Amino acid sequence: MLHLVNKSPFERTNLQACLQRAAPKSAILLLEDAVYGSLKGTVLSDLVGEAVNTFDVFVLEPDLVVRGLDAEQILQGVKPIGYDEFVDLTVARGTVQSWL
Amino acid sequence: MSEPEETPDDPVVKRFLYVNRKAPHGTVYALEELEMVLIAAMFEQDVHVVFLDDGVFQIKKNQSPGALEMKDFSKTYRALEGYDIEKIYVEKESMDERGLSTDDFIIPVEVLERAEIAALMDSMDVVLSA
Numbered sequence: 425m426l427h428l429v430n431k432s433p434f435e436r437t438n439l440q441a442c443l444q445r446a447a448p449k450s451a452i453l454l455l456e457d458a459v460y461g462s463l464k465g466t467v468l469s470d471l472v473g474e475a476v477n478t479f480d481v482f483v484l485e486p487d488l489v490v491r492g493l494d495a496e497q498i499l500q501g502v503k504p505i506g507y508d509e510f511v512d513l514t515v516a517r518g519t520v521q522s523w524l
Numbered sequence: 525m526s527e528p529e530e531t532p533d534d535p536v537v538k539r540f541l542y543v544n545r546k547a548p549h550g551t552v553y554a555l556e557e558l559e560m561v562l563i564a565a566m567f568e569q570d571v572h573v574v575f576l577d578d579g580v581f582q583i584k585k586n587q588s589p590g591a592l593e594m595k596d597f598s599k600t601y602r603a604l605e606g607y608d609i610e611k612i613y614v615e616k617e618s619m620d621e622r623g624l625s626t627d628d629f630i631i632p633v634e635v636l637e638r639a640e641i642a643a644l645m646d647s648m649d650v651v652l653s654a
Binding site: 430431432434435456457460463464465466467469486487489490491492493494497 | 546547548549550551577578581584585586587588589591592594598621622623
């Protein structure tokens with residue numbers, strides 16, 4: 425299962441809702457404004473940093489670049505991926521849930 | 525009391541505050557608000573700009589929306605100074621919660637505590653928020 429989160433977790437609670445309901449080992453991809461949730465040193469870093477122990481957490485690198493963020497600012501265990509890997513992930517994980 | 529009458533020699537100048545609370549690229553709010561700021565500047569109003577909540581990401585350095593073929597309006601914030609818009613504020617708590625510091629911003633800002641934001645808003649004639 426692949427969970428997609430595209431809203432900033434500082435403004436809305438879509439990411440938190442996802443983390444509370446996703447089955448262990450699920451893939452969670454942060455894209456668009458949700459990429460802010462992958463940053464180090466924020467009030468959400470503990471939550472997301474802990475989630476990588478339960479889920480496979482990815483962040484869409486092109487959406488980081490747009491926002492002036494780079495891989496060094498991202499929490500350990502959150503894997504940056506590109507569009508090709510996003511497609512692969514979608515195929516490999518079968519079902520997709522978007523937390524809109 | 526009626527409002528003071530405006531003449532070409534004596535234009536009415538009001539205190540405007542633009543409140544930016546949205547991250548820059550996921551929605552169009554930030555760009556639209558920036559365009560409103562520029563319009564007020566053209567009318568030589570007393571313009572103030574504040575970045576709160578996810579709005580602080582609007583002035584993050586190194587944005588490159590061109591990579592997704594979107595407009596890079598972050599550079600326009602640097603042009604505000606040229607329009608005499610120099611009253612630019614960031615809320616400290618919003619910045620801290622997101623792991624940012626003033627070094628991360630493309631423009632110089634004055635940092636205000638959350639408690640000071642109310643007084644700033646209260647001192648304005650017009651507040652426009654996005």
